[in-house]
Amino acid sequence: MTPPDLPADAALFLDFDGCLVEISDRPDSITVPEALPARLARLHQRLDGAVALISGRDIADLRRYLPDFPGAIAGSHGAEVSLDGRRIEAVHGVDLDVAALHRAARDLAAPHPAVLVEVKPHGVSLHYRADPALRGFVEDMMARLAEAHPGMALQPSKMAVELRPEGSSKDGALARLMGLDGFAGRVPVYAGDDLTDEAAIAEAQARGGFGIKIGEGETVARYRLPGTEALAGWLDRALAG
Numbered sequence: 001m002t003p004p005d006l007p008a009d010a011a012l013f014l015d016f017d018g019c020l021v022e023i024s025d026r027p028d029s030i031t032v033p034e035a036l037p038a039r040l041a042r043l044h045q046r047l048d049g050a051v052a053l054i055s056g057r058d059i060a061d062l063r064r065y066l067p068d069f070p071g072a073i074a075g076s077h078g079a080e081v082s083l084d085g086r087r088i089e090a091v092h093g094v095d096l097d098v099a100a101l102h103r104a105a106r107d108l109a110a111p112h113p114a115v116l117v118e119v120k121p122h123g124v125s126l127h128y129r130a131d132p133a134l135r136g137f138v139e140d141m142m143a144r145l146a147e148a149h150p151g152m153a154l155q156p157s158k159m160a161v162e163l164r165p166e167g168s169s170k171d172g173a174l175a176r177l178m179g180l181d182g183f184a185g186r187v188p189v190y191a192g193d194d195l196t197d198e199a200a201i202a203e204a205q206a207r208g209g210f211g212i213k214i215g216e217g218e219t220v221a222r223y224r225l226p227g228t229e230a231l232a233g234w235l236d237r238a239l240a241g
């Protein structure tokens with residue numbers, strides 16, 4: 001079902017890959033739509049700052065694509081947050097030797113150059129989009145890595161398997177942000193395309209707001225839009241209203 005108009009008192013939470021930008025072959029080959037930065041800036045102004053990005057990507061990576069985004073960002077599946085557009089805080093309690101994790105991931109992936117290793121300050125992703133037949137290999141490797149790194153949790157993603165700190169999640173990030181001045185008391189609206197977004201959609205709905213599933217697939221979201229362009233159109237209609 002198509003979502004209703006964005007409430008004037010919404011707190012808007014937006015996923016990035018597959019939601020604001022189209023999925024691409026590699027994490028670093030995405031194209032940011034020309035109109036996106038201005039759209040986000042206008043939404044931020046219209047909602048008095050209550051706009052946040054909630055992504056599996058790390059915050060520094062997101063800022064490479066949206067350097068002027070003025071709102072809060074929760075990155076690395078909620079393991080880090082930036083509230084002021086500059087400082088990035090870790091928000092998990094896992095004592096992680098991230099360099100050792102990255103080394104181990106690269107060593108395990110080495111037999112298959114088609115597997116792309118994406119390192120993050122609080123975890124790692126192994127992508128098999130270049131050769132989907134390697135899914136089983138990647139799942140096994142990541143299960144081994146998870147066993148060897150207590151405190152890290154497996155996070156399946158689109159053509160990738162990730163490790164994130166246990167206890168960090170997109171729904172946790174939404175709950176944290178909803179407790180802050182500027183967000184508290186507003187109606188949470190969450191848009192996302194992936195399995196990783198479902199708990200956050202449920203959290204928004206449990207708090208009296210709604211979720212929008214972008215694209216196909218099972219969802220708990222009350223509403224759906226077919227893709228990134230449809231979401232952009234819906235957001236632009238909110239700005240025109």
Ligand SMILES: O=P(O)(O)OC[C@H]1O[C@H](O[C@H]2O[C@H](CO)[C@@H](O)[C@H](O)[C@H]2O)[C@H](O)[C@@H](O)[C@@H]1O
Pocket residue numbers: 015016017018022023024025026027028030054055056057058118125127129157158159160162194196
């Ligand atoms: O939470 P998101 O903002 O949706 O981020 C989820 C993951 O997105 C990225 O990977 C996915 O998008 C890539 C670019 O389109 C694609 O090549 C890959 O197959 C997808 O899994 C990103 O690289 C990850 O770090 C994010 O966790």
